[in-house]
């Protein structure tokens with residue numbers, strides 16, 4: 001299996017089925033692609049206003065990069081709402097995660113912005129021109145997509161970091177994991193004292 005497909009599969013398998021994107025939810029999104037696409041320009045604007053409005057996230061971007069980044073988000077939005085949200089979609093998200101690692105986009109930044117998109121859709125569900133129950137289903141489906149995007153991307157991030165360490169240190173991943181656990185156990189002693197718990 002291709003590595004990106006494998007990373008996405010592992011991430012999805014770790015999440016309880018009850019909170020994955022169901023085929024019905026994927027269909028609900030695709031069935032309302034036109035209404036969702038109409039929200040695209042506003043989401044993209046708000047997304048980058050938020051990132052450029054905060055120093056640590058703004059610092060990720062190079063001079064004059066914003067128009068290019070806006071276009072990549074438009075492409076992501078279009079592909080997401082048109083579907084299909086399938087194995088290929090999740091393997092693409094795994095790759096997008098790796099692309100972000102190289103640019104020093106951290107997991108807290110990614111998770112916060114996945115949440116941002118879900119919140120935006122929920123807050124604007126009344127403007128989709130759908131009956132309230134249907135609009136609510138669309139917003140709920142998007143929340144699942146955002147959650148699973150976070151799972152796939154953070155797993156891809158961990159995987160990228162540990163396999164890079166493996167390449168550099170030349171140590172089997174299982175040994176690295178044991179050494180990591182031993183270090184963390186030691187750090188936890190100090191952490192417990194600090195937190196008082």
Ligand code: HEM
Pocket residue numbers: 051057058060061069072073076096099100103105109110113114115117149
């Ligand atoms: C839900 C969250 C996010 C999604 C869905 C997303 C999506 C994407 C996509 C689809 C690409 C294009 C990848 C490609 O070339 O195929 C991209 C690139 C990029 N994104 Fe994001 N992004 C997210 C969050 C962020 C955040 C939080 C930042 C910065 C703080 C960021 C900064 C960038 C940068 C700098 C690139 C260009 C990478 C490169 O090619 O050098 N993204 N993003």
